[in-house]
Each structure stands twice: as structure tokens, then as C-alpha cells.
Amino acid sequence: MHFKIHNSLGNKLEKFKPIKNGQVGLYTCGPTVYNFAHIGNFRAYCWEDILKRYLIFLGFKVNHVMNLTDIDDKTIKGSIREKTTLSEFTQKYKDAFFEDIKTLNILPADFYPEATQHIPEMIQIIDKLLKNNMAYKSEDNCIYFSIKNFPTYGKLSNINIKKLKSGARIKQDEYEKDGIGDFALWKAWDEDDGTIFWETKFGKGRPGWHLECSAMSSKYLGETFDLHTGGVDNKFPHHENEIAQSEGANKKKFVNYWMHCEHLMVNGKKMSKSLGNFYTLRDLIEKKMNPLAIRYVLINSQYRQPLNFTLDGIEDAQKTLIGLQRFLERLREIEKLKENDSINEFVIQTTNNFSSAMNNDLNVPQATKHLFEFVRKINKLIDDDDLGKIGANQAINFLKHIDSVLGIIDFTEAFFELNDEQEELLKQRELARKNKDWKTADTLRNELLKQGIEIIDQKDGSTKTKQTKN
Ligand code: AMP
Numbered sequence: 249m250h251f252k253i254h255n256s257l258g259n260k261l262e263k264f265k266p267i268k269n270g271q272v273g274l275y276t277c278g279p280t281v282y283n284f285a286h287i288g289n290f291r292a293y294c295w296e297d298i299l300k301r302y303l304i305f306l307g308f309k310v311n312h313v314m315n316l317t318d319i320d321d322k323t324i325k326g327s328i329r330e331k332t333t334l335s336e337f338t339q340k341y342k343d344a345f346f347e348d349i350k351t352l353n354i355l356p357a358d359f360y361p362e363a364t365q366h367i368p369e370m371i372q373i374i375d376k377l378l379k380n381n382m383a384y385k386s387e388d389n390c391i392y393f394s395i396k397n398f399p400t401y402g403k404l405s406n407i408n409i410k411k412l413k414s415g416a417r418i419k420q421d422e423y424e425k426d427g428i429g430d431f432a433l434w435k436a437w438d439e440d441d442g443t444i445f446w447e448t449k450f451g452k453g454r455p456g457w458h459l460e461c462s463a464m465s466s467k468y469l470g471e472t473f474d475l476h477t478g479g480v481d482n483k484f485p486h487h488e489n490e491i492a493q494s495e496g497a498n499k500k501k502f503v504n505y506w507m508h509c510e511h512l513m514v515n516g517k518k519m520s521k522s523l524g525n526f527y528t529l530r531d532l533i534e535k536k537m538n539p540l541a542i543r544y545v546l547i548n549s550q551y552r553q554p555l556n557f558t559l560d561g562i563e564d565a566q567k568t569l570i571g572l573q574r575f576l577e578r579l580r581e582i583e584k585l586k587e588n589d590s591i592n593e594f595v596i597q598t599t600n601n602f603s604s605a606m607n608n609d610l611n612v613p614q615a616t617k618h619l620f621e622f623v624r625k626i627n628k629l630i631d632d633d634d635l636g637k638i639g640a641n642q643a644i645n646f647l648k649h650i651d652s653v654l655g656i657i658d659f660t661e662a663f664f665e666l667n668d669e670q671e672e673l674l675k676q677r678e679l680a681r682k683n684k685d686w687k688t689a690d691t692l693r694n695e696l697l698k699q700g701i702e703i704i705d706q707k708d709g710s711t712k713t714k715q716t717k718n
């Protein structure tokens with residue numbers, strides 16, 4: 249079985265083979281820290297997490313670098329608007345980002361380089377590009393990449409370089425395909441930059457966004473590395489420009505495999521800050537949505553298909569995850585030993601099915617189908633009292649193995665813990681019972697039941713709670 253992925257460079261399914269046996273260099277474009285990331289961004293980060301976890305599952309050692317874009321048009325604008333320094337402005341969004349990825353059970357990267365800490369590395373690339381006749385200083389004192397001197401420009405996004413208007417230059421970081429032109433590597437200071445600039449041999453200024461990723465990826469992963477990912481909107485111009493800068497400077501292939509995930513959509517439109525149709529993770533947590541259910545919704549689709557976001561989708565996912573947690577609880581409760589209890593063959597067969605789905609360009613929905621088939625069959629064995637402790641332990645180990653990729657099961661006892669509000673309702677009900685106010689006690693019991701918590705009164709007068717199916 250081979251791990252096959254869709255390489256955006258060449259646009260075809262390919263066997264994945266890293267440069268060094270057993271090791272993968274992975275670069276994933278990180279957040280621009282000018283605001284809280286929205287869950288569209290997290291579709292990309294959760295998918296990249298699945299990719300990385302699956303590489304680890306396959307036995308690769310992954311060296312993962314994710315940059316933080318803390319200097320670009322948007323962060324400068326934000327810090328000037330809020331009258332703070334750039335670093336104060338971006339720090340709160342950096343902190344929020346790290347909190348959010350933890351909440352979504354995303355494995356941390358090995359390095360999170362920040363653009364503002366890598367200006368000398370960017371200058372070095374510009375030096376090489378100037379030397380190789382791939383860049384020029386213009387009359388506005390900015391340095392631009394010269395597209396006409398890089399004949400393979402457009403190979404990733406398949407844009408037609410013939411559309412390039414002679415002399416067209418683009419200074420801003422983001423632009424559309426129809427605006428193709430020489431893009432800024434170094435932007436000379438102007439009034440819009442306020443107090444934000446670096447004093448360098450090219451004069452007072454700051455780097456262009458695209459240059460940042462070329463500099464930081466090669467510093468930590470080498471001039472040629474295995475795998476680079478991002479959302480489809482990054483393909484052009486960002487990744488196309490990264491290729492041009494890195495290959496133009498180093499004269500060798502930049503990246504072997506490029507992967508891009510499609511967008512999270514709302515009513516047929518990309519979820520984005522500019523359209524205002526977004527939820528942050530924090531918005532959803534405030535609505536009492538379970539973070540693992542949000543993760544499950546974001547990962548359980550083929551990454552090359554757009555995914556439509558609905559709140560109902562998260563509620564359904566919540567029910568599915570409660571089912572998985574109940575299954576784990578049932579397995580843990582099994583104490584009896586039984587003869588011929590091993591389910592090893594079934595575990596191996598399901599693991600193989602799971603892997604073949606994932607090997608096919610990360611087909612997560614197909615892979616989870618095999619997981620739920622397993623859950624159904626083993627639940628039936630438990631219903632029929634046909635599963636003993638050995639089989640139950642094998643099933644638990646299987647869940648742990650599969651979940652090292654999916655990251656949707658809570659193996660601590662925390663999943664069924666009550667939140668503060670539910671604890672308070674429970675306390676009030678106990679008080680009502682003590683006061684023999686049965687009406688209030690019943691109302692509170694029903695309120696908790698509506699939230700999926702069933703109260704079980706014990707013989708000794710104490711109470712226990714259990715999560716119900718809904
Ligand atoms: P940004 O902070 O805008 O640079 O975006 C960070 C990452 O999120 C990039 O890989 C984008 O391609 C990705 N992204 C932005 N919006 C969406 C969306 N609606 N769905 C999926 N990925 C997105």
C-alpha cells in the first residue's frame with residue numbers, strides 16, 4: 249500500500265516519497281495575526297493536522313514548520329488603527345491562535361518562525377535575486393521580482409503568463425490573477441507604514457508577504473524540501489511567488505509536493521473576514537459547541553471538495569461523538585474474561601481499511617465509515633454479552649491507534665463532565681429535593697435532560713449523572 253496524494257504541482261495523484269527515507273519536511277502557511285482566525289482558516293489547519301498525523305501514523309518523522317505572518321499590509325493597518333506597536337498588536341492574536349489550536353486538538357508544529365524575526369534571511373534572498381537578474385529596484389525605491397526573467401512562472405497555478413502586461417507592478421500583498429505583474433519583494437517606507445520599517449542596505453522599508461515564507465521555509469527545512477500546503481486561495485499569488493523567489497534565488501527545485509485544501513463555505517461563498525460571513529472558534533465555544541465536534545466537522549470531508557458550514561452540522565457531529573464516547577465507556581466497563589474473546593483479526597482488517605482510505609489522498613469520510621462500522625459491530629457484541637475483557641482492551645487500543653490520526657476522542661474522563669451552569673442546576677435540584685420541593689426538583693431534572701444530562705438517583709441518596717444520546 250502506498251500513500252498517494254494529489255500534487256497541485258502537475259495536478260495529479262502521486263505516490264508520496266520524501267527526499268530522506270523516513271523523514272518529511274513539511275511547511276504549512278500560518279495565520280496572519282491581525283485578527284482572530286475564523287473556522288474557515290481552521291479547516292485548513294485541521295486538515296494539515298490530519299495530514300501530519302497520518303504521516304506520523306505511517307512511521308515518518310515529520311519536521312513541521314508553520315510561520316506567523318506578523319508583518320504585512322493588514323497587520324500594519326491594524327496596529328496603526330489601534331495606535332499600538334506592531335508587536336503589541338500582533339501578540340494578542342498570536343496568543344489566541346495558540347490557544348485555539350490547542351482547543352481543536354491540533355498537534356503543535358516544531359517551529360513557529362515569525363516574519364519580523366527573519367528580516368536578514370529575507371535580505372539574503374533579495375541579494376541572490378538581484379545577482380541572478382531576477383529582481384530590480386524601481387524608481388519608487390521598492391525591489392520587484394522580474395517575472396519575465398523566470399520563464400516557468402505560473403507552473404503551480406497554471407496562469408497564462410502571456411496575460412502579463414509589460415511594466416505591470418504590484419506593491420500590495422494580495423491581488424487577483426487578472427492583476428498579474430512583477431510583485432514587491434521589498435517595499436520602501438511610505439506614510440501608510442507609520443513607524444514600522446527596517447533600516448537596511450536597500451533603504452528604509454519592509455518585506456513583501458510572499459518573501460517571508462520563502463525565507464522561513466528554507467531556513468528550517470532546506471532549499472529543497474518535501475511538502476508545502478495551504479488553502480487554495482494561497483496557490484496564486486502567494487505560493488506561485490514563493491516558487492519564483494526560492495527557485496530564482498537558489499536555482500534548484502523548491503518543493504516536491506504541493507497540497508491545497510478547498511474552502512469552508514457559507515451559502516455557496518467562501519467563509520472570509522472580508523465577506524463578514526464567518527464564525528471564530530470562540531463564537532462557537534460561546535454557543536456551547538464541543539470543540540472536538542467542530543474539529544470532526546472540519547476534517548470529515550474530502551479536503552479537495554468545498555465544505556458547507558452549518559450549525560446543525562456541528563450538532564449532528566456532537567451526537568456522533570457522544571456515541572463514540574459511550575462506546576469507549578462501555579468497553580472500559582467490561583470486566584469479565586471470556587473464552588475465544590480476541591477480536592484481533594477484525595481490528596487488523598479495519599485498520600487496513602482505514603489505511604487504504606487514507607492512502608487514497610486522505611479520504612477521511614471513507615476512513616471514518618470503517619471506524620463506525622467497527623463501533624456498530626462491537627456494540628452489538630456487547631449488547632449480546634459476547635465481548636470479554638481481552639476483546640474490549642483490543643478495541644480500546646484500536647480506538648487509540650485510529651484516533652492518533654483523527655484526534656476526535658477524549659480518552660480522559662472529561663468529555664462527560666458537567667459545565668459550570670449544569671453543575672449549578674444539579675446543586676439547585678439537590679437543594680430542592682432536601683426541601684421536599686418536588687416540583688422544582690422535577691423542573692430542574694427536565695432542564696438538565698434537555699441538555700442531554702440524565703440524573704440517576706442512587707439508593708444511598710446521592711446522585712449520578714449520565715449523558716443521554718441526544
Ligand atoms: P490567512 O490568515 O488569510 O493568510 O489564511 C490562513 C490559512 O487559512 C491559509 O492557508 C488560507 O488559505 C486558509 N483559509 C482562509 N479562508 C479559508 C476558508 N474559508 N476555508 C479554508 N481555508 C481558508
Ligand code: ZN
Nearest residue numbers: 277278461486
Ligand atoms: Zn506562506
